[in-house]
Amino acid sequence: MTEPAVPDTTRLAAASLAAGDPTGWFEQLYAEAGAGTAHVPWDVPRPSKLLAEWARDAAVTGAGRRALVVGCGLGRDAEFLAGLGFTTTAFDISATAVRTARERHPDSPVEYAVADLLDPPPQWRGGFDLVCESNNVQALPQPVRDRAIAHVGPLVAPGGTLLVLAAAATGTGTAGPPWPLTRAEIDAFAVPGLTPVRVDELVDADDPLIRRWRAEFRAAG
Template identity: 60%
Template sequence: MPDDDPTQQVSSPAGAGSDPGGRFERLYADAERGEAVVPWDLDRAHSLLAEWTDRTRPDGSGRRALVVGCGFGRDAEHLARLGFATVAFDISPTAVRTARRRHPDSPVRYETADLLDPPRDWLGGFDFVLESMNVQALPAELRRRAIPAVGRLVAPDGMLLVIAAGRRDDEAVEGPPWPLTRAEVDAFAAGPLIPARVEEIAAPDGGIRWRAEFRHR
Protein backbone atom coordinates (compact mmCIF):
# COMPACT_ATOMS: atom_id res chain seq x y z
CA MET A 1 0.00 0.00 0.00
CA PRO A 2 1.51 3.37 -0.95
CA ASP A 3 2.14 5.71 1.95
CA ASP A 4 -0.51 8.17 0.82
CA ASP A 5 -1.91 9.04 4.25
CA PRO A 6 1.01 10.62 6.12
CA THR A 7 -0.80 10.90 9.42
CA GLN A 8 2.30 11.93 11.34
CA GLN A 9 2.50 15.09 9.25
CA VAL A 10 -0.98 16.51 9.67
CA SER A 11 -0.53 18.28 12.96
CA SER A 12 0.25 21.96 12.90
CA PRO A 13 2.20 23.88 15.50
CA ALA A 14 -0.23 26.75 15.03
CA GLY A 15 -3.23 24.68 15.92
CA ALA A 16 -4.40 22.98 19.04
CA GLY A 17 -7.07 20.35 18.92
CA SER A 18 -9.68 22.86 20.08
CA ASP A 19 -9.90 24.48 16.64
CA PRO A 20 -9.43 21.84 13.96
CA GLY A 21 -11.39 23.80 11.35
CA GLY A 22 -9.22 26.87 11.81
CA ARG A 23 -6.07 24.78 11.85
CA PHE A 24 -6.81 23.25 8.48
CA GLU A 25 -7.96 26.51 6.95
CA ARG A 26 -4.65 28.06 7.96
CA LEU A 27 -2.75 25.17 6.39
CA TYR A 28 -4.69 25.37 3.11
CA ALA A 29 -4.39 29.16 3.04
CA ASP A 30 -0.63 28.97 3.64
CA ALA A 31 -0.37 26.39 0.85
CA GLU A 32 -2.31 28.65 -1.51
CA ARG A 33 0.30 31.37 -0.89
CA GLY A 34 3.14 28.91 -1.45
CA GLU A 35 4.17 29.02 2.20
CA ALA A 36 3.29 25.43 3.13
CA VAL A 37 2.75 21.99 1.64
CA VAL A 38 -0.39 19.94 2.29
CA PRO A 39 1.03 16.45 2.99
CA TRP A 40 -1.97 14.61 1.54
CA ASP A 41 -2.03 16.66 -1.68
CA LEU A 42 -1.67 13.78 -4.14
CA ASP A 43 -2.94 13.26 -7.67
CA ARG A 44 -4.56 9.92 -6.96
CA ALA A 45 -7.32 8.56 -4.75
CA HIS A 46 -6.39 7.12 -1.37
CA SER A 47 -4.97 3.65 -1.99
CA LEU A 48 -7.46 1.97 0.34
CA LEU A 49 -10.33 3.56 -1.55
CA ALA A 50 -8.87 2.65 -4.93
CA GLU A 51 -8.25 -0.95 -3.85
CA TRP A 52 -11.78 -1.20 -2.51
CA THR A 53 -13.42 0.12 -5.68
CA ASP A 54 -11.22 -2.13 -7.83
CA ARG A 55 -12.45 -5.12 -5.82
CA THR A 56 -16.12 -4.25 -5.39
CA ARG A 57 -16.67 -2.52 -8.76
CA PRO A 58 -19.43 -0.20 -7.48
CA ASP A 59 -21.82 1.12 -10.11
CA GLY A 60 -22.49 4.74 -9.35
CA SER A 61 -25.09 5.21 -12.07
CA GLY A 62 -28.14 6.94 -10.63
CA ARG A 63 -26.60 7.01 -7.14
CA ARG A 64 -25.43 9.92 -4.99
CA ALA A 65 -22.09 9.96 -3.18
CA LEU A 66 -20.79 12.31 -0.50
CA VAL A 67 -17.13 12.82 0.40
CA VAL A 68 -16.47 14.13 3.92
CA GLY A 69 -13.49 16.47 4.27
CA CYS A 70 -12.68 16.40 0.58
CA GLY A 71 -9.54 18.55 0.60
CA PHE A 72 -8.49 19.14 -2.99
CA GLY A 73 -10.83 16.49 -4.34
CA ARG A 74 -8.75 13.43 -5.13
CA ASP A 75 -11.27 10.94 -3.71
CA ALA A 76 -14.29 12.86 -4.99
CA GLU A 77 -12.97 12.82 -8.55
CA HIS A 78 -12.35 9.08 -8.26
CA LEU A 79 -15.96 8.44 -7.26
CA ALA A 80 -17.27 10.70 -10.00
CA ARG A 81 -15.36 8.65 -12.56
CA LEU A 82 -17.26 5.61 -11.30
CA GLY A 83 -20.52 7.32 -12.22
CA PHE A 84 -21.63 8.64 -8.84
CA ALA A 85 -23.34 12.02 -8.71
CA THR A 86 -20.82 13.30 -6.20
CA VAL A 87 -20.98 16.06 -3.61
CA ALA A 88 -17.75 16.80 -1.74
CA PHE A 89 -17.34 19.18 1.17
CA ASP A 90 -14.69 20.59 3.42
CA ILE A 91 -14.79 22.96 6.37
CA SER A 92 -11.96 24.94 4.75
CA PRO A 93 -13.18 27.48 2.18
CA THR A 94 -9.68 27.63 0.73
CA ALA A 95 -9.60 23.87 0.15
CA VAL A 96 -12.97 24.02 -1.62
CA ARG A 97 -11.92 27.00 -3.73
CA THR A 98 -8.72 25.21 -4.74
CA ALA A 99 -10.59 22.01 -5.57
CA ARG A 100 -12.94 23.89 -7.87
CA ARG A 101 -10.01 25.63 -9.55
CA ARG A 102 -8.09 22.38 -10.05
CA HIS A 103 -11.08 20.56 -11.51
CA PRO A 104 -12.86 23.22 -13.60
CA ASP A 105 -14.74 20.74 -15.77
CA SER A 106 -15.57 18.29 -12.99
CA PRO A 107 -19.13 17.08 -12.39
CA VAL A 108 -18.38 17.05 -8.63
CA ARG A 109 -20.22 19.66 -6.59
CA TYR A 110 -17.70 21.10 -4.14
CA GLU A 111 -19.19 22.81 -1.08
CA THR A 112 -17.98 24.44 2.12
CA ALA A 113 -19.80 22.84 5.05
CA ASP A 114 -19.43 21.68 8.63
CA LEU A 115 -19.94 17.98 9.36
CA LEU A 116 -21.49 18.87 12.73
CA ASP A 117 -23.99 21.25 11.11
CA PRO A 118 -24.61 20.00 7.56
CA PRO A 119 -27.35 21.23 5.23
CA ARG A 120 -30.63 19.66 6.31
CA ASP A 121 -31.28 18.09 2.91
CA TRP A 122 -28.04 16.12 3.21
CA LEU A 123 -29.34 14.06 6.12
CA GLY A 124 -30.14 10.58 4.84
CA GLY A 125 -29.47 11.87 1.35
CA PHE A 126 -26.57 9.81 -0.02
CA ASP A 127 -26.29 6.24 -1.28
CA PHE A 128 -22.54 6.18 -0.59
CA VAL A 129 -20.68 8.21 2.02
CA LEU A 130 -16.88 8.26 2.28
CA GLU A 131 -15.14 9.31 5.49
CA SER A 132 -11.39 9.07 4.90
CA MET A 133 -8.81 10.23 7.46
CA ASN A 134 -10.85 13.15 8.83
CA VAL A 135 -12.45 12.20 12.14
CA GLN A 136 -9.05 11.31 13.55
CA ALA A 137 -8.05 14.97 13.28
CA LEU A 138 -10.67 15.93 15.89
CA PRO A 139 -10.16 16.02 19.66
CA ALA A 140 -12.12 13.51 21.73
CA GLU A 141 -15.22 15.63 22.42
CA LEU A 142 -15.70 16.60 18.78
CA ARG A 143 -14.81 13.09 17.61
CA ARG A 144 -17.64 11.63 19.70
CA ARG A 145 -20.06 13.99 17.95
CA ALA A 146 -18.59 13.57 14.49
CA ILE A 147 -18.76 9.78 14.33
CA PRO A 148 -22.58 9.55 14.48
CA ALA A 149 -22.86 12.71 12.36
CA VAL A 150 -21.20 10.89 9.47
CA GLY A 151 -23.71 8.05 9.67
CA ARG A 152 -26.69 10.41 9.56
CA LEU A 153 -25.76 11.32 5.98
CA VAL A 154 -26.33 7.77 4.67
CA ALA A 155 -29.59 7.10 2.83
CA PRO A 156 -31.77 4.04 3.45
CA ASP A 157 -30.15 1.03 1.75
CA GLY A 158 -26.96 3.08 1.41
CA MET A 159 -23.50 2.44 2.76
CA LEU A 160 -20.66 4.19 4.56
CA LEU A 161 -16.98 3.49 3.93
CA VAL A 162 -14.57 4.59 6.66
CA ILE A 163 -10.80 4.78 6.15
CA ALA A 164 -8.69 5.76 9.14
CA ALA A 165 -5.32 5.45 10.79
CA GLY A 166 -5.58 3.03 13.69
CA ARG A 167 -4.15 2.39 17.12
CA ARG A 168 -4.54 -0.20 19.86
CA ASP A 169 -6.86 0.46 22.80
CA ASP A 170 -3.93 0.81 25.21
CA GLU A 171 -1.78 2.89 22.85
CA ALA A 172 -1.37 6.51 23.95
CA VAL A 173 -0.94 9.19 21.29
CA GLU A 174 -0.30 12.90 21.34
CA GLY A 175 -2.40 14.46 18.61
CA PRO A 176 -3.50 15.82 16.44
CA PRO A 177 -4.11 13.45 14.78
CA TRP A 178 -5.52 10.80 17.09
CA PRO A 179 -5.67 7.47 15.19
CA LEU A 180 -8.88 5.60 15.89
CA THR A 181 -9.25 2.59 18.16
CA ARG A 182 -11.31 -0.39 17.06
CA ALA A 183 -14.04 0.75 19.47
CA GLU A 184 -14.18 4.15 17.76
CA VAL A 185 -14.45 2.51 14.36
CA ASP A 186 -17.23 0.25 15.64
CA ALA A 187 -19.04 3.36 16.92
CA PHE A 188 -19.86 4.36 13.33
CA ALA A 189 -22.48 1.59 13.53
CA ALA A 190 -25.01 3.87 15.17
CA GLY A 191 -28.74 4.18 14.60
CA PRO A 192 -29.71 2.28 11.45
CA LEU A 193 -26.13 1.52 10.40
CA ILE A 194 -24.74 -1.96 10.91
CA PRO A 195 -21.16 -3.17 10.28
CA ALA A 196 -20.62 -5.20 7.13
CA ARG A 197 -16.84 -5.58 7.17
CA VAL A 198 -13.97 -4.15 9.21
CA GLU A 199 -10.43 -4.68 7.92
CA GLU A 200 -7.22 -4.08 9.86
CA ILE A 201 -4.46 -3.36 7.36
CA ALA A 202 -0.73 -3.03 8.00
CA ALA A 203 0.65 0.38 7.00
CA PRO A 204 4.12 1.24 5.64
CA ASP A 205 4.88 3.30 8.74
CA GLY A 206 4.49 0.21 10.94
CA GLY A 207 1.07 1.21 12.20
CA ILE A 208 -2.34 0.02 11.14
CA ARG A 209 -5.17 1.37 9.02
CA TRP A 210 -8.85 0.61 9.25
CA ARG A 211 -11.14 0.15 6.27
CA ALA A 212 -14.69 -0.44 7.42
CA GLU A 213 -18.00 -0.83 5.61
CA PHE A 214 -21.35 -0.05 7.23
CA ARG A 215 -24.76 -0.67 5.68
CA HIS A 216 -27.99 1.18 6.30
CA ARG A 217 -30.67 -1.24 7.42
Protein backbone atom coordinates in the same frame (compact mmCIF):
# COMPACT_ATOMS: atom_id res chain seq x y z
CA MET B 1 22.24 18.60 15.82
CA THR B 2 19.32 20.41 14.22
CA GLU B 3 15.94 19.52 15.69
CA PRO B 4 13.48 18.04 13.16
CA ALA B 5 10.92 20.51 11.90
CA VAL B 6 7.47 20.33 13.42
CA PRO B 7 4.94 19.32 10.74
CA ASP B 8 2.67 22.16 9.67
CA THR B 9 -0.37 20.11 10.66
CA THR B 10 0.94 19.68 14.21
CA ARG B 11 1.98 23.34 14.49
CA LEU B 12 -1.31 24.76 13.28
CA ALA B 13 -3.51 22.26 15.11
CA ALA B 14 -1.75 22.96 18.40
CA ALA B 15 -2.28 26.70 18.03
CA SER B 16 -5.90 26.24 17.00
CA LEU B 17 -6.67 23.92 19.90
CA ALA B 18 -4.97 26.27 22.35
CA ALA B 19 -7.31 29.00 21.11
CA GLY B 20 -10.34 26.75 21.71
CA ASP B 21 -11.01 26.21 18.00
CA PRO B 22 -10.56 22.50 17.14
CA THR B 23 -11.37 22.89 13.44
CA GLY B 24 -9.96 26.31 12.56
CA TRP B 25 -6.55 24.94 11.66
CA PHE B 26 -7.86 23.34 8.47
CA GLU B 27 -8.49 26.72 6.85
CA GLN B 28 -5.16 28.04 8.15
CA LEU B 29 -3.31 25.06 6.66
CA TYR B 30 -4.86 25.41 3.20
CA ALA B 31 -4.44 29.19 3.21
CA GLU B 32 -0.77 28.93 4.17
CA ALA B 33 -0.23 26.19 1.59
CA GLY B 34 -1.71 28.46 -1.06
CA ALA B 35 0.77 31.12 -0.02
CA GLY B 36 3.63 28.65 -0.20
CA THR B 37 4.38 28.68 3.54
CA ALA B 38 2.94 25.30 4.55
CA HIS B 39 2.63 21.77 3.21
CA VAL B 40 -0.57 19.72 3.04
CA PRO B 41 0.65 16.12 3.50
CA TRP B 42 -2.40 14.55 1.86
CA ASP B 43 -2.14 16.73 -1.26
CA VAL B 44 -1.29 13.92 -3.67
CA PRO B 45 -2.45 13.33 -7.25
CA ARG B 46 -4.21 10.02 -6.61
CA PRO B 47 -7.21 8.84 -4.58
CA SER B 48 -6.84 7.05 -1.29
CA LYS B 49 -5.29 3.65 -1.92
CA LEU B 50 -7.77 1.93 0.41
CA LEU B 51 -10.71 3.58 -1.37
CA ALA B 52 -9.43 2.60 -4.80
CA GLU B 53 -8.80 -1.00 -3.70
CA TRP B 54 -12.25 -1.25 -2.12
CA ALA B 55 -13.94 0.06 -5.26
CA ARG B 56 -11.94 -2.31 -7.46
CA ASP B 57 -12.51 -5.40 -5.33
CA ALA B 58 -16.23 -4.72 -4.95
CA ALA B 59 -16.61 -3.77 -8.64
CA VAL B 60 -18.30 -0.55 -7.51
CA THR B 61 -20.26 1.40 -10.07
CA GLY B 62 -21.92 4.72 -9.39
CA ALA B 63 -24.37 4.93 -12.26
CA GLY B 64 -27.62 6.41 -10.99
CA ARG B 65 -26.29 6.76 -7.44
CA ARG B 66 -25.23 9.68 -5.25
CA ALA B 67 -21.99 9.89 -3.28
CA LEU B 68 -20.83 12.25 -0.55
CA VAL B 69 -17.18 12.81 0.37
CA VAL B 70 -16.66 14.07 3.92
CA GLY B 71 -13.81 16.54 4.41
CA CYS B 72 -12.88 16.40 0.73
CA GLY B 73 -9.77 18.56 0.91
CA LEU B 74 -8.50 19.21 -2.59
CA GLY B 75 -10.79 16.70 -4.27
CA ARG B 76 -8.76 13.57 -5.00
CA ASP B 77 -11.37 11.09 -3.66
CA ALA B 78 -14.32 13.08 -4.95
CA GLU B 79 -12.96 13.10 -8.49
CA PHE B 80 -12.29 9.37 -8.26
CA LEU B 81 -15.88 8.61 -7.25
CA ALA B 82 -17.23 10.89 -9.96
CA GLY B 83 -15.11 8.92 -12.40
CA LEU B 84 -16.95 5.78 -11.28
CA GLY B 85 -20.21 7.39 -12.30
CA PHE B 86 -21.49 8.69 -8.97
CA THR B 87 -23.29 12.01 -8.83
CA THR B 88 -20.84 13.35 -6.29
CA THR B 89 -21.06 16.02 -3.63
CA ALA B 90 -17.91 16.84 -1.68
CA PHE B 91 -17.53 19.23 1.21
CA ASP B 92 -14.90 20.70 3.45
CA ILE B 93 -14.93 23.16 6.32
CA SER B 94 -12.11 25.09 4.63
CA ALA B 95 -13.32 27.59 2.04
CA THR B 96 -9.79 27.75 0.65
CA ALA B 97 -9.71 23.99 0.13
CA VAL B 98 -13.04 24.06 -1.69
CA ARG B 99 -11.99 26.97 -3.88
CA THR B 100 -8.70 25.27 -4.71
CA ALA B 101 -10.46 22.00 -5.56
CA ARG B 102 -12.74 23.84 -7.97
CA GLU B 103 -9.77 25.60 -9.56
CA ARG B 104 -7.88 22.35 -10.00
CA HIS B 105 -10.86 20.60 -11.57
CA PRO B 106 -12.60 23.32 -13.61
CA ASP B 107 -14.58 20.87 -15.73
CA SER B 108 -15.49 18.53 -12.89
CA PRO B 109 -19.06 17.32 -12.38
CA VAL B 110 -18.44 17.23 -8.62
CA GLU B 111 -20.51 19.64 -6.54
CA TYR B 112 -18.01 21.13 -4.10
CA ALA B 113 -19.42 22.87 -1.03
CA VAL B 114 -18.24 24.52 2.16
CA ALA B 115 -19.91 22.80 5.11
CA ASP B 116 -19.21 21.67 8.66
CA LEU B 117 -19.51 18.00 9.64
CA LEU B 118 -20.44 19.14 13.16
CA ASP B 119 -23.50 20.87 11.67
CA PRO B 120 -24.20 19.38 8.22
CA PRO B 121 -26.96 20.76 6.00
CA PRO B 122 -30.23 19.11 7.05
CA GLN B 123 -31.18 18.40 3.44
CA TRP B 124 -28.24 15.99 3.19
CA ARG B 125 -29.66 13.65 5.82
CA GLY B 126 -30.36 10.24 4.29
CA GLY B 127 -29.46 11.56 0.86
CA PHE B 128 -26.46 9.53 -0.34
CA ASP B 129 -26.03 5.98 -1.57
CA LEU B 130 -22.34 6.12 -0.65
CA VAL B 131 -20.79 8.24 2.07
CA CYS B 132 -16.99 8.20 2.18
CA GLU B 133 -15.28 9.33 5.38
CA SER B 134 -11.58 9.14 4.60
CA ASN B 135 -9.04 10.29 7.18
CA ASN B 136 -11.14 13.25 8.29
CA VAL B 137 -12.42 12.35 11.75
CA GLN B 138 -8.94 11.24 12.79
CA ALA B 139 -7.84 14.87 12.51
CA LEU B 140 -10.27 15.88 15.27
CA PRO B 141 -9.58 15.60 19.00
CA GLN B 142 -12.04 14.54 21.67
CA PRO B 143 -14.76 15.45 22.49
CA VAL B 144 -15.37 16.97 19.05
CA ARG B 145 -14.57 13.63 17.45
CA ASP B 146 -17.56 11.89 19.03
CA ARG B 147 -19.88 14.58 17.68
CA ALA B 148 -18.38 14.23 14.21
CA ILE B 149 -18.74 10.45 14.20
CA ALA B 150 -22.39 10.74 15.20
CA HIS B 151 -23.13 13.00 12.22
CA VAL B 152 -21.66 10.76 9.50
CA GLY B 153 -24.03 7.77 9.53
CA PRO B 154 -27.29 9.73 9.24
CA LEU B 155 -26.13 11.03 5.84
CA VAL B 156 -26.46 7.54 4.30
CA ALA B 157 -29.60 6.82 2.28
CA PRO B 158 -31.71 3.70 2.93
CA GLY B 159 -29.85 0.73 1.50
CA GLY B 160 -26.72 2.82 1.12
CA THR B 161 -23.12 2.30 2.20
CA LEU B 162 -20.79 4.11 4.57
CA LEU B 163 -17.08 3.58 4.01
CA VAL B 164 -14.72 4.71 6.79
CA LEU B 165 -10.96 4.89 6.28
CA ALA B 166 -8.70 5.91 9.14
CA ALA B 167 -5.43 5.34 10.94
CA ALA B 168 -5.73 2.65 13.61
CA ALA B 169 -4.62 3.26 17.18
CA THR B 170 -1.69 1.00 18.10
CA GLY B 171 -1.05 2.12 21.66
CA THR B 172 1.99 4.22 20.76
CA GLY B 173 0.98 7.81 21.39
CA THR B 174 2.24 10.46 18.97
CA ALA B 175 1.64 14.16 18.64
CA GLY B 176 -1.34 14.60 16.39
CA PRO B 177 -2.98 15.16 14.14
CA PRO B 178 -3.79 12.54 13.20
CA TRP B 179 -5.08 10.93 16.35
CA PRO B 180 -5.65 7.30 15.25
CA LEU B 181 -9.04 5.75 15.92
CA THR B 182 -9.72 2.88 18.29
CA ARG B 183 -11.95 -0.06 17.38
CA ALA B 184 -14.63 1.37 19.68
CA GLU B 185 -14.58 4.61 17.72
CA ILE B 186 -14.91 2.73 14.44
CA ASP B 187 -17.85 0.77 15.85
CA ALA B 188 -19.47 4.05 16.90
CA PHE B 189 -20.08 4.92 13.23
CA ALA B 190 -22.81 2.26 13.28
CA VAL B 191 -25.54 4.63 14.43
CA PRO B 192 -29.10 3.20 14.57
CA GLY B 193 -30.04 1.95 11.12
CA LEU B 194 -26.46 1.09 10.10
CA THR B 195 -24.99 -2.40 10.32
CA PRO B 196 -21.30 -3.33 9.95
CA VAL B 197 -20.56 -5.31 6.79
CA ARG B 198 -16.88 -5.78 7.52
CA VAL B 199 -14.21 -4.03 9.57
CA ASP B 200 -10.63 -4.66 8.50
CA GLU B 201 -7.51 -3.61 10.37
CA LEU B 202 -4.86 -3.59 7.69
CA VAL B 203 -1.11 -3.71 8.27
CA ASP B 204 1.10 -1.49 6.14
CA ALA B 205 3.24 -3.63 3.84
CA ASP B 206 6.30 -1.44 4.39
CA ASP B 207 5.93 -0.77 8.11
CA PRO B 208 4.10 -3.30 10.34
CA LEU B 209 3.78 -0.65 13.05
CA ILE B 210 1.39 1.29 10.81
CA ARG B 211 -2.17 0.00 10.76
CA ARG B 212 -5.26 1.34 9.10
CA TRP B 213 -9.00 0.77 9.36
CA ARG B 214 -11.23 0.09 6.41
CA ALA B 215 -14.78 -0.31 7.63
CA GLU B 216 -17.92 -0.76 5.59
CA PHE B 217 -21.43 -0.25 6.96
CA ARG B 218 -24.82 -0.75 5.31
CA ALA B 219 -28.03 1.17 5.97
CA ALA B 220 -31.29 -0.67 6.30
CA GLY B 221 -33.27 -0.52 3.11
